[in-house]
Amino acid sequence: MTVILEYEAAVRESWILVHDQGAVLTARFYENLFALDPALRALFTRFDEATRSRKLLAALDEMVLLLDAPDRLVSAIIPLGRRHGEYGVTDRDYHTGATAFLLAMHDVLGERFTVDADRGWREVYALVSEVMRRAGHGVTRVASSDT
Numbered sequence: 001m002t003v004i005l006e007y008e009a010a011v012r013e014s015w016i017l018v019h020d021q022g023a024v025l026t027a028r029f030y031e032n033l034f035a036l037d038p039a040l041r042a043l044f045t046r047f048d049e050a051t052r053s054r055k056l057l058a059a060l061d062e063m064v065l066l067l068d069a070p071d072r073l074v075s076a077i078i079p080l081g082r083r084h085g086e087y088g089v090t091d092r093d094y095h096t097g098a099t100a101f102l103l104a105m106h107d108v109l110g111e112r113f114t115v116d117a118d119r120g121w122r123e124v125y126a127l128v129s130e131v132m133r134r135a136g137h138g139v140t141r142v143a144s145s146d147t
């Protein structure tokens, strides 16, 4: 599989810059997500905030690490996409997630979130969410114990 990410270097640089503030980044991400679509809050019932944040950061770490190995990246994302299907995440939610994530990066990095980094993360999110969405299609939503 050939995937050319034009702004890979900018993505890696921005990830290094934001890394120390990972918890702030994820907090902003969820704030933005719930501000854009308050109904999404109801999907997040399984993990406490700290665990959820840690898991999201670990997944993003792995993705950035695998940007130059797209086959491995795709293999790593498929089970994650299936689980998101079980969580009830829809195509529309992935779209909302893109906005929430890009805004969060901008919130944390300010001017250090360059145009190239923004373009690069759009590319990465498009690739990752496409694979996750496809993997999640046809998966039955599994209600958590709280829902």
Ligand code: HEM
Pocket: 033, 040, 043, 044, 045, 046, 047, 048, 052, 055, 056, 059, 060, 080, 083, 084, 087, 089, 093, 094, 095, 096, 097, 098, 125, 128, 129, 132
């Ligand atoms: C495309 C980027 C995304 C990545 C990399 C990502 C990553 C993760 C990870 C690593 C987890 C931890 C649990 C697991 O591994 O299954 C998780 C949980 C979850 N994610 Fe995502 N996610 C993404 C997008 C979204 C979007 C757009 C939504 C929709 C609102 C969403 C909703 C959820 C929910 C509901 C959970 C379960 C959390 C809970 O019940 O507390 N995710 N995500």
